[in-house]
Amino acid sequence: MKRALLTGASSGIGAALARELSRRGYALALLARRGDLLRELANELPETVAIECDVADAASVKDAVEKAGGVFDLVVANAGVGIHTPAFKFNVADAETMVRVNILGMIYLFDATIPKMIGFGKPKSQAPTATTTPRPKLMTVTIAT
Ligand SMILES: NC(=O)c1ccc[n+]([C@@H]2O[C@H](COP(=O)([O-])OP(=O)(O)OC[C@H]3O[C@@H](n4cnc5c(N)ncnc54)[C@H](OP(=O)(O)O)[C@@H]3O)[C@@H](O)[C@H]2O)c1
Numbered sequence: 001m002k003r004a005l006l007t008g009a010s011s012g013i014g015a016a017l018a019r020e021l022s023r024r025g026y027a028l029a030l031l032a033r034r035g036d037l038l039r040e041l042a043n044e045l046p047e048t049v050a051i052e053c054d055v056a057d058a059a060s061v062k063d064a065v066e067k068a069g070g071v072f073d074l075v076v077a078n079a080g081v082g083i084h085t086p087a088f089k090f091n092v093a094d095a096e097t098m099v100r101v102n103i104l105g106m107i108y109l110f111d112a113t114i115p116k117m118i119g120f121g122k123p124k125s126q127a128p129t130a131t132t133t134p135r136p137k138l139m140t141v142t143i144a145t
Contacts, residue, residue, distance in 0.1 A: 001047065005029040005065070005072045007055050008079030010037035022048060023100065031055070032079060055079045055105030056097075065112040067082060073105040075113045102108035 004021050010032035018041060019031055025084045027047035028125050036105035038050035055077075083094045110141035 001025065001027050002073040003027045003029070003070060004027045004033065004074040004076065004092075005068055005113065006078060007031045007053070007105070009019070009041065010034040014076075014078040015041055017076065018045065018048070020131075022046065026074070029064075031068075049104045055109060056100040059113070061105070061108040065109075065116075069123050071116050072113060075117070077108065077109050079105055102134040 001056060002025065004026040006014055006018055006028060008016045009028075009030035011034075014030075014032070015037075016062070018028055022028055022045040027041075028045060028049070030042055030048060030050050031053040032038055033054050035050060035052040038052070042048040042050035049062045049068065051067050054060045081098055083098060085094055109136070
């Protein structure tokens with residue numbers, strides 16, 4: 001059975017992706033901070049575990065990947081925040097949150113999982129289309145991250 005690890009699985013795109021991957025026969029490790037939502041979803045899906053994790057914290061990511069155990073065929077760095085901020089409300093705190101979650105979170109995840117995937121095929125990465133779509137208003141920092 002193929003195994004997938006998915007961050008940001010407690011809501012939105014991540015929860016929908018978890019259902020779809022499960023339908024396609026994957027065993028799943030679902031990561032996010034809201035453990036109650038994760039456990040609810042994991043109870044619905046076969047061969048699925050819920051693991052609380054803050055992707056902005058490298059130690060939390062390493063610990064969650066250890067708990068998930070084994071080797072993964074697919075790792076999805078879906079956890080993210082998109083804070084809609086018009087230029088006149090620009091603030092460093094929001095920008096830092098997005099950098100921590102959207103950039104460092106992905107780096108911590110790949111650092112913890114790629115060594116487990118090497119030797120089981122070539123790791124490949126796929127970037128979201130948002131990175132190539134111009135959005136001049138509201139989401140400059142989100143798109144940059
Ligand atoms: N919806 C769109 O139209 C759209 C378009 C382009 C890009 N995106 C991006 O796609 C991703 C998912 O979007 P969505 O609409 O599904 O958003 P969402 O419903 O808000 O889901 C975001 C997910 O990320 C998780 N997350 C956020 N911060 C986290 C952290 N520090 N550690 C672990 N998990 C964290 C949340 O879980 P917890 O809160 O439980 O931790 C949640 O499961 C985001 O990166 C978003 O910016 C969305």
